[in-house]
Amino acid sequence: MSRYIREGDNPDLTEERRKASFDTEAMAELFWGARNLMRRREIANYVEQHREFDDPQPTAFMTREELIENATRKAVLTMEHAEKAIDITRDEESHYFNALTMGIDGNPFGLHLVMAIPTIMNNADEGQQDEWLPKALNREFIATYAQTEMGHGTNLKKLETTATYDPKTQEFILHSPTITSTKWWPGNLGKSSNYSVVMAQLYSQGKCYGAHPFFVQLRDLRTHKPLPGITVGDIGPKFGINTNDNGFLRFDQVRIPRRSMFMKHAKILPDGTYVPPSHSKLNYSAMVYVRAAVVSLMASHLLACSTIAVRYSCIRRQGEITPGTGEVKVLDYQTQQYRIFPQIARGVAFRLSGNYIIQLYRQTMTDIKNGDISAVPDLHAISCGLKAVTSYQGALGLEQCRMACGGHGYLQASGFPLQYTVAIGACTYEGENMVMLLQTARHLIKMAKAIRSGRPPKPNKVIDYLFKKGPTKCLIDQTYDPNYQSVLEAFEHLSRRVTLEVYDRLVQLQQQGRSYELAWNECAVDLCKATRAHVRTFLAKTFVEEVNKIADISLKSVFQDLLQLYLFYEVTECAAGLLEDGFMSGQQLTYAKKNVYDALAKIRPNAAAIVDSFDISDRELQSVLGRRDGNVYENLLKWAQMSPLNKHDVLPFHHKYLGKMMDEARQKSKL
Numbered sequence: 078m079s080r081y082i083r084e085g086d087n088p089d090l091t092e093e094r095r096k097a098s099f100d101t102e103a104m105a106e107l108f109w110g111a112r113n114l115m116r117r118r119e120i121a122n123y124v125e126q127h128r129e130f131d132d133p134q135p136t137a138f139m140t141r142e143e144l145i146e147n148a149t150r151k152a153v154l155t156m157e158h159a160e161k162a163i164d165i166t167r168d169e170e171s172h173y174f175n176a177l178t179m180g181i182d183g184n185p186f187g188l189h190l191v192m193a194i195p196t197i198m199n200n201a202d203e204g205q206q207d208e209w210l211p212k213a214l215n216r217e218f219i220a221t222y223a224q225t226e227m228g229h230g231t232n233l234k235k236l237e238t239t240a241t242y243d244p245k246t247q248e249f250i251l252h253s254p255t256i257t258s259t260k261w262w263p264g265n266l267g268k269s270s271n272y273s274v275v276m277a278q279l280y281s282q283g284k285c286y287g288a289h290p291f292f293v294q295l296r297d298l299r300t301h302k303p304l305p306g307i308t309v310g311d312i313g314p315k316f317g318i319n320t321n322d323n324g325f326l327r328f329d330q331v332r333i334p335r336r337s338m339f340m341k342h343a344k345i346l347p348d349g350t351y352v353p354p355s356h357s358k359l360n361y362s363a364m365v366y367v368r369a370a371v372v373s374l375m376a377s378h379l380l381a382c383s384t385i386a387v388r389y390s391c392i393r394r395q396g397e398i399t400p401g402t403g404e405v406k407v408l409d410y411q412t413q414q415y416r417i418f419p420q421i422a423r424g425v426a427f428r429l430s431g432n433y434i435i436q437l438y439r440q441t442m443t444d445i446k447n448g449d450i451s452a453v454p455d456l457h458a459i460s461c462g463l464k465a466v467t468s469y470q471g472a473l474g475l476e477q478c479r480m481a482c483g484g485h486g487y488l489q490a491s492g493f494p495l496q497y498t499v500a501i502g503a504c505t506y507e508g509e510n511m512v513m514l515l516q517t518a519r520h521l522i523k524m525a526k527a528i529r530s531g532r533p534p535k536p537n538k539v540i541d542y543l544f545k546k547g548p549t550k551c552l553i554d555q556t557y558d559p560n561y562q563s564v565l566e567a568f569e570h571l572s573r574r575v576t577l578e579v580y581d582r583l584v585q586l587q588q589q590g591r592s593y594e595l596a597w598n599e600c601a602v603d604l605c606k607a608t609r610a611h612v613r614t615f616l617a618k619t620f621v622e623e624v625n626k627i628a629d630i631s632l633k634s635v636f637q638d639l640l641q642l643y644l645f646y647e648v649t650e651c652a653a654g655l656l657e658d659g660f661m662s663g664q665q666l667t668y669a670k671k672n673v674y675d676a677l678a679k680i681r682p683n684a685a686a687i688v689d690s691f692d693i694s695d696r697e698l699q700s701v702l703g704r705r706d707g708n709v710y711e712n713l714l715k716w717a718q719m720s721p722l723n724k725h726d727v728l729p730f731h732h733k734y735l736g737k738m739m740d741e742a743r744q745k746s747k748l
């Protein structure tokens with residue numbers, strides 16, 4: 078019996094769990110890996126046993142100051158408990174523990190862990206690492222990553238903050254020369270951090286060498302007051318992540334020692350001589366890390382929101398399908414399945430590719446340490462595209478899950494506003510999505526040039542297909558192929574065609590006299606399409622490969638249903654492109670749609686058990702609608718009764734305004 082079924086649960090949800098064709102626990106093991114699943118359970122138990130991690134009230138009812146104080150309290154507790162609760166050397170355990178204890182809306186260590194420490198690990202030289210890393214890991218300071226300025230986020234070449242080297246004192250002078258040079262956005266900069274990685278234009282011997290990272294103390298270690306010459310604060314409430322004190326920062330001729338510059342790759346010698354790095358973008362590795370991590374992060378958001386939507390749709394009865402047979406669970410509506418199940422399938426696809434890309438990141442960082450930088454452009458290309466596509470599709474998917482939950486989906490109690498507002502940040506941070514799509518397109522255009530000139534680069538799993546000659550007509554038909562060769566070939570065809578077409582147009586525009594840059598801008602929409610097609614191909618192939626590795630027949634069959642849905646849903650999503658050149662026929666599109674509907678029907682009886690197997694706890698979901706026990710209605714009422722507005726039956730200012738107005742209106746009407 079499923080470990081998710083307990084006495085007192087909503088019977089509709091229990092009925093759903095009993096219907097499953099597979100063992101939920103075995104599925105959870107497959108999904109997370111046996112060891113990770115066991116550790117997740119142990120960590121979740123640990124947190125449940127320490128009630129001090131509980132929020133004093135739902136965070137939705139807290140003011141911003143209360144939110145930040147609560148997060149800060151829990152962050153300190155988290156660090157105090159970490160060594161007892163988890164193996165701190167295992168990233169998976171840290172991420173899970175942090176998510177359970179601190180939630181997803183931000184915490185004072187967010188940027189310290191995600192960007193500052195990776196920058197120290199990958200950009201500090203040995204001496205600097207010896208000095209900074211133990212202190213960073215030991216929480217002797219909290220650092221953030223200050224790169225974006227009020228005037229420039231994308232175009233790093235135009236950052237205005239300067240770091241001018243003074244050989245006489247062997248110091249850099251940090252300065253913010255204009256209002257637009259004010260650092261703006263860095264997470265945890267406003268109030269929590271006392272150090273920061275600061276990206277500034279490096280000047281030495283009268284020459285500018287471009288943006289470089291520096292490690293800068295911002296606040297006094299004892300008083301926490303900003304150091305002389307430094308102005309720092311919070312940028313105010315935002316669309317979401319209001320638990321995070323995203324900040325602003327200005328420097329007024331602040332002097333820092335020469336060794337504050339990260340010197341693993343580029344260096345300034347004491348006399349001011351600049352030593353360039355082996356690759357000009359090695360200083361950007363923390364950004365590459367977060368872009369890669371976003372893929373798994375989007376998987377987590379999608380799987381959490383589809384868990385909420387599926388569970389709620391199992392207990393929500395509304396309307397009849399066959400008149401007179403009683404109200405159905407809303408999950409029985411095909412439209413509901415069409416809204417929610419593709420989000421599950423995309424979440425799984427993102428999880429699988431997310432694992433791949435993080436491994437590639439780790440491998441590339443190791444290669445760089447060993448002096449091999451050859452994988453840097455490939456990692457950059459695929460991580461930019463994946464980040465852009467998964468954050469965009471993730472955002473759309475979360476919104477579908479919310480809308481699938483009707484009015485209650487619009488409540489903060491649903492958990493959707495928190496998930497959504499956190500998730501959509503990823504469309505912008507770490508490289509705005511269009512900009513990221515265009516970065517991948519640069520790589521694709523190089524590949525197109527190689528194809529046209531008949532000189533393929535050295536073999537590479539991600540782009541080899543571009544150099545293949547695929548079928549000239551789509552081979553999708555009604556026969557079942559577990560390798561989905563014809564679908565993958567269709568995606569490859571679309572990607573190859575769009576890439577080559579936009580390349581040819583780029584060349585043609587230049588032949589007509591446009592500069593490369595102007596031609597590029599005229600082709601930008603199609604360049605983005607090429608990236609999307611390439612990323613779709615990558616996600617799809619990774620999904621097929623991973624499903625083919627599953628040994629257990631009953632689990633594999635569930636994954637195959639999700640894979641079928643994923644692949645044919647994507648075919649329908651890119652149908653215009655496949656039909657445009659006559660590659661796919663209308664009839665084949667009809668087959669694809671039928672495959673989508675068939676997959677929905679196959680997934681329907683397993684849906685509740687599938688989302689259970691993602692093993693997302695109520696503590697993580699923070700959702701009344703997505704509760705494991707399905708007891709939504711009584712808990713919605715309890716939740717509303719906790720609203721601070723309900724502390725008073727009559728609001729203290731009622732008689733001052735509305736009461737007075739109505740009294741006066743009644744008086745007048747009596748006259």
Ligand SMILES: CC/C=C\C/C=C\C/C=C\C/C=C\C/C=C\CCCC(=O)SCCNC(=O)CCNC(=O)[C@H](O)C(C)(C)COP(=O)(O)OP(=O)(O)OC[C@H]1O[C@@H](n2cnc3c(N)ncnc32)[C@H](O)[C@@H]1OP(=O)(O)O
Binds near residue numbers: 172358362370
């Ligand atoms: C389940 C998950 C569990 C746990 C979670 C784990 C971790 C947490 C994950 C997420 C964290 C969550 C929350 C964090 C929240 C927020 C963090 C956000 C922080 C930030 O936003 S920091 C600021 C980020 N800023 C940007 O990204 C700026 C974007 N701009 C750029 O990157 C660049 O300027 C550019 C790419 C647009 C262009 O660069 P450029 O102008 O310097 O260069 P050129 O255009 O001249 O290009 C030259 C050449 O270099 C290539 N290039 C560019 N960048 C790179 C790179 N990074 N690596 C390799 N190569 C690069 C470029 O492609 C060109 O190549 P070509 O050969 O000439 O074509």
Ligand SMILES: Cc1cc2nc3c(=O)[nH]c(=O)nc-3n(C[C@H](O)[C@H](O)[C@H](O)COP(=O)(O)OP(=O)(O)OC[C@H]3O[C@@H](n4cnc5c(N)ncnc54)[C@H](O)[C@@H]3O)c2cc1C
Binds near residue numbers: 502
């Ligand atoms: C939640 C959140 C957290 C953040 N955290 C941090 C942080 O910790 N540290 C930090 O340094 N920064 C942080 N940022 C800043 C973030 O990295 C930038 O906002 C992002 O890189 C985009 O830069 P921008 O805001 O200057 O947008 P702009 O570059 O001004 O872009 C505006 C719009 O113009 C278009 N555009 C711009 N350039 C191009 C181009 N080359 N081609 C095509 N279109 C283009 C895009 O549509 C874009 O949306 C954060 C931002 C957010 C929202």
